[in-house]
């Protein structure tokens with residue numbers, strides 16, 4: 001049931017009763033950020049729509065770069081300028097880098113034993129250190145290079161075999177990221193025992209959907225639990241959690257099996273089990289911590305990497321001249337050696353500029369994950385009380401005409417003239433966010449996307465299926481915490497003649 005249907009069915013009949021129990025809290029006057037007018041009880045929830053980052057970008061034109069929006073009973077601050085993003089992600093990062101302990105994320109994060117939803121504290125600091133030094137360090141990412149190269153080659157082969165037919169390139173990309181992340185985390189792609197027929201990726205995508213579905217408990221502290229039972233949200237989360245947990249449990253037990261075949265490379269579970277053995281750790285690692293981290297490795301990487309590749313391929317097909325220029329750059333550099341290797345990527349400046357431009361236009365996580373203040377703070381002269389949720393509207397910043405000329409156009413050249421980095425040093429460009437909560441998987445994310453897309457462009461010439469025009473490409477978005485292309489991209493591929 002979608003949010004609006006739910007609001008109509010549940011609140012309209014109950015409105016008189018709910019208004020009776022509505023109380024306004026009085027306290028010392030605060031100078032709060034401007035707010036769009038809302039309704040009793042639901043606040044501004046009804047205005048958000050299916051693509052809230054777009055609605056909020058529009059509202060920011062009227063209410064300014066620091067805006068207070070009430071989502072049910074929860075006040076949420078949205079910032080939408082580079083200056084205010086810098087305040088939140090850098091200058092006041094230390095006071096604004098917690099996460100709200102929302103009931104909706106409690107279960108899926110193994111009671112906050114993950115990385116992404118864990119409030120600021122000892123475990124989060126510990127696991128971020130483990131990410132930097134072990135799990136996602138440049139050395140670790142380099143050690144998974146053979147997996148990336150093998151899986152990208154498998155994708156290219158499977159497209160070559162089917163290249164006389166229209167190819168669902170979105171599906172190929174999702175298969176690639178699923179397999180790639182499975183091998184990186186589990187050491188292999190599991191077959192049998194319930195892992196077959198895409199069951200595992202189904203579990204990952206169901207869990208992702210749960211996180212973006214409306215959760216009453218997150219917005220209505222007193223009766224949200226009843227709402228979630230009525231809408232079926234509780235049952236959906238329970239099912240998604242159960243499926244994901246079964247997979248993680250099986251994979252961990254496999255790694256603990258003394259007869260397990262020895263492998264040359266450590267996968268993510270191997271690393272975490274090795275750290276678990278260290279009894280001297282300030283926070284002992286349990287299997288639930290391992291599962292919480294695995295949840296992040298899958299939920300934070302599979303969709304973001306796949307959607308990044310899907311959008312950039314869409315932009316290439318919509319801009320054939322850019323695609324030709326990129327292909328010429330790649331093919332001139334790589335020659336006839338048959339594949340692009342990671343060592344080639346550094347020199348592919350125009351290709352990398354095109355990728356950055358696609359990350360600007362289709363920013364993977366348009367509102368980031370909400371942060372929570374850890375004390376009373378000030379933002380642009382406004383009072384932001386302790387425990388207030390804050391979103392950075394990166395979408396609004398990436399589309400701001402004051403920063404970007406013709407912001408809706410795909411112009412890779414702007415990243416040649418202005419070589420902004422993806423690493424969050426400049427607050428007008430934040431595809432991986434910045435600060436303490438910035439993406440710890442950036443090295444792996446960039447490595448996957450660059451290698452896969454470069455090989456797709458090197459190995460094939462791409463066209464739309466017969467009879468389809470550029471204007472027919474559906475550019476609609478779905479917001480699922482991440483920004484996904486609504487319909488798959490179907491293309492014709494002609495293998496590049498290497499002779």
Ligand code: HEM
Nearest residue numbers: 115116300301304305364365368369432433437439441445
């Ligand atoms: C193209 C691929 C990727 C993109 C665009 C991306 C982007 C992001 C963004 C925007 C955030 C939100 C940061 C915030 O709220 O301030 C994030 C968080 C996160 N990402 Fe990534 N990501 C990608 C790949 C990955 C990969 C491959 C991993 C791990 C294997 C990963 C792990 C995480 C984790 C654990 C967090 C939560 C960090 C925290 O709360 O401390 N990401 N990512």
